[in-house]
Amino acid sequence: MEESRIAFLHRLINSPSPSGFEQRAQQVIREEMQHYTDEQRTDVHGNVIAALNPNANPRVMLTAHCDELGFLVRYIDEKGFIYFATIGGFDPSTLPGERVQIHTANGPILGVIGRKPVHLLQGDERGKAPKLSEMWIDIGVSSKEEAQGLVTIGSIATRAAQLETLRGDLVVSRALDDKSGVFTVVEAMRRLYEQREKLKAGVFFVSAVQEEVGLRGAHTSAFGVDPLIAVAVDVTYTSDHPQTSKHEIGDIRLNGGPVISIGGRINPRVYQMLINAADEAGIAYQIDPQASGTGTDTDVIQVSRAGVATGLVSIPCRYLHTGSEIVSLKDIDEIAELLSRFVLALDAQTNVIP
Numbered sequence: 001m002e003e004s005r006i007a008f009l010h011r012l013i014n015s016p017s018p019s020g021f022e023q024r025a026q027q028v029i030r031e032e033m034q035h036y037t038d039e040q041r042t043d044v045h046g047n048v049i050a051a052l053n054p055n056a057n058p059r060v061m062l063t064a065h066c067d068e069l070g071f072l073v074r075y076i077d078e079k080g081f082i083y084f085a086t087i088g089g090f091d092p093s094t095l096p097g098e099r100v101q102i103h104t105a106n107g108p109i110l111g112v113i114g115r116k117p118v119h120l121l122q123g124d125e126r127g128k129a130p131k132l133s134e135m136w137i138d139i140g141v142s143s144k145e146e147a148q149g150l151v152t153i154g155s156i157a158t159r160a161a162q163l164e165t166l167r168g169d170l171v172v173s174r175a176l177d178d179k180s181g182v183f184t185v186v187e188a189m190r191r192l193y194e195q196r197e198k199l200k201a202g203v204f205f206v207s208a209v210q211e212e213v214g215l216r217g218a219h220t221s222a223f224g225v226d227p228l229i230a231v232a233v234d235v236t237y238t239s240d241h242p243q244t245s246k247h248e249i250g251d252i253r254l255n256g257g258p259v260i261s262i263g264g265r266i267n268p269r270v271y272q273m274l275i276n277a278a279d280e281a282g283i284a285y286q287i288d289p290q291a292s293g294t295g296t297d298t299d300v301i302q303v304s305r306a307g308v309a310t311g312l313v314s315i316p317c318r319y320l321h322t323g324s325e326i327v328s329l330k331d332i333d334e335i336a337e338l339l340s341r342f343v344l345a346l347d348a349q350t351n352v353i354p
């Protein structure tokens with residue numbers, strides 16, 4: 001993938017966006033989308049909506065969520081140790097020793113998540129996941145006053161991990177859930193913009209907020225955009241590493257190509273059109289059967305207004321919700337290509353009635 005594209009992914013990950021505090025990432029996304037869309041707006045929840053060919057039919061929404069996990073500073077004790085609330089679903093065992101950045105008006109403050117050392121853990125404390133109440137952020141100060149000079153109550157923090165190349169097409173970072181999804185949809189929009197003379201549909205890009213805390217941005221933005229068709233891009237767990245079961249989650253792997261969901265949350269015609277687009281492009285894909293819900297923004301978009309014909313294409317991702325999520329740039333490139341071909345095939349005659 002081109003250097004300038006990777007630079008955008010870096011910028012996106014460098015812009016902290018815990019759920020409810022997405023403004024900095026959304027600013028980066030708005031600036032980028034100005035190059036590929038006819039109009040851009042931001043709604044009252046902070047969803048960024050950018051449209052290409054907005055007056056055409058059918059209306060199709062391509063979306064991913066820009067929010068990430070994070071922390072909210074709640075209390076500073078006498079020694080300057082900082083206690084926090086978590087934003088989103090953390091596995092507490094992944095936190096002790098993590099470096100974090102507390103984001104302040106004067107820039108980021110480096111901190112470390114502290115816990116008592118293993119040497120002092122008693123009996124059954126060992127081998128058990130720590131409780132969030134037994135952890136704090138240590139920013140290297142010695143008093144409450146010193147900490148208060150740097151950090152205010154209500155400041156947000158994120159893990160400090162940034163994007164790095166692991167090997168080959170694999171990259172690792174915090175927040176690839178779901179900034180890699182936003183990046184993929186931006187890339188699909190860029191390709192659609194380059195071929196816009198062939199485009200018949202109205203395309204609405206949505207960078208949605210607050211997915212990690214209840215799929216909220218998708219809920220409201222879908223109502224606002226009022227699409228006939230919507231495809232969400234999120235990350236999904238894989239069964240290609242130890243301690244996961246193909247029997248339980250199917251055969252999903254990194255570098256295996258787009259993961260296309262099927263099930264009650266997915267419109268069968270949209271599913272088939274996604275499969276056709278992959279076949280025509282010669283892109284290998286993986287099928288993800290989801291019997292009840294997908295756990296993604298797709299679930300709420302499907303039941304917006306009088307119903308939306310939804311699809312879900314996922315990026316395979318290892319170690320979800322840790323500071324070291326791994327995805328493949330090859331999978332991302334293929335999903336962007338799949339989405340742009342899917343949209344180019346839509347016209348006013350497209351039938352999504354099952």
Ligand SMILES: [Zn+2]
Nearest residue numbers: 177178212321
């Ligand atoms: Zn997530």
